[in-house]
Amino acid sequence: MLQKTNRLTLVEQVALQMEGLIESGKWAVGMRIPAEPELMVELNVSRNTLREAVRALIHAGLLKTKQGDGTYVCSSSALGVVLQKRILRSDTLKTLEVRQALEREGAHLAAQRRTSEEARELLLQLERCEAAAARGDIDGFVAEDIRLHQTIVAASHNEILLELYDHIAEASQDSITSLTRYEVKADFLEIHRQLVEAIVGQDADQAAAAVHRYISESKAVFEGREEEQR
Template sequence: MLQKTNRLTLVEQVALQMERQIESGKWAVGTRIPAEPELMVELNVSRNTLREAIRALVHAGLLKTKQGDGTYVCSSSVLGVVLHKRIMRSDTMQTLEVRHALEREGAHLAAQRRTDDEARELLLQLERWEAAAARGDMDGIVTEDIRLHQGIIAASHNEILIELYNHIADASQDTIISLTRYEIGASFKEMHRHLVEAIVDQDAERAVAAVHRHIAESKAVFEVKGDEQP
């Protein structure tokens, strides 16, 4: 028999308000949240209620308390925490396949929805990636590659897709770094240019084809290198 839903408790309401501060970016990852007295006044709650809400967010993985120093934001959303834990238990190839599936749909949507400003920024980001590759700057290649793919996903204008991709990319960064260090040959450079140019030209089929090629070549690299770390 279905039961009536209960209203949120005061602790749950406070925790939800604090969670919204984190998800909105007002309390960024790595920053310390306001001190207890300030939050008690702002939220109009008792110290005990506030501490219970903080404990709930610590348990959820959004906050981390450092003795004698304060409480810090350690994740931007509950979804990020859950995905990170799940990916840590997953096979590397499966994680790679999921990331590429998101990239494929992201490229398809970006080709349809990108703005003129986003098209210009993608071309500039591609140039930064190519410049890092030409210099043989491995750290730069990794950084610019991640930014390029995040820019493509952002141009999809699908908020859920963007959030999923960013969390999965963060959680699987070691794998991304390891693969990217090997993905600097001529074929990968050509693939990146084809992908960006297809999105700029608003050719969704070409964009998807470029991602398919990337997926195939990344899998080939993985099969040879396995879980080798950079």
């Protein structure tokens, strides 16, 4: 038998309001949230209620407290926290398989839906990747490469796909960085150029095929490193 749902407690309401500020970007990751007195006035709640709400968000992984400094935003959403914890329990190969699924669909849709402005931005972002690689700036290349893939997925115009991808990219950044350091070579860059040109040319099948090729290369790099360590 279905039970009557309970109304949200005041603490839950305050926590949801604060979570909304985080998810909207008003409280960005890395930002120190306002001090207790300010929040008590803004939210019109008591100190105890506010502290309970903050504790709930700390437990959820959205906030963290630095002793003597304040409370900071450490994740953009509860979904991101869940995905991060799950990815940390997975190996790189499984993460690559998830990336392939999301990036392939993102590229396929981007080729169909990208705007003229997005096509120009993709070409500019590709040039930034190639420039970083040319000057041997590995850290710069990694950052630009991640932005390139986020730009591609954004051009799919599927907000759910973009949110999932952003969280996956954030949670798996260490493994992406580790693999990308081994992948800055001519053929890897050429595949990315083929990917962008396929999206610009609105060839969805070629865009998806390019994703398959560079993920296959990443898998080969991972498996080669695993073999060396045995």
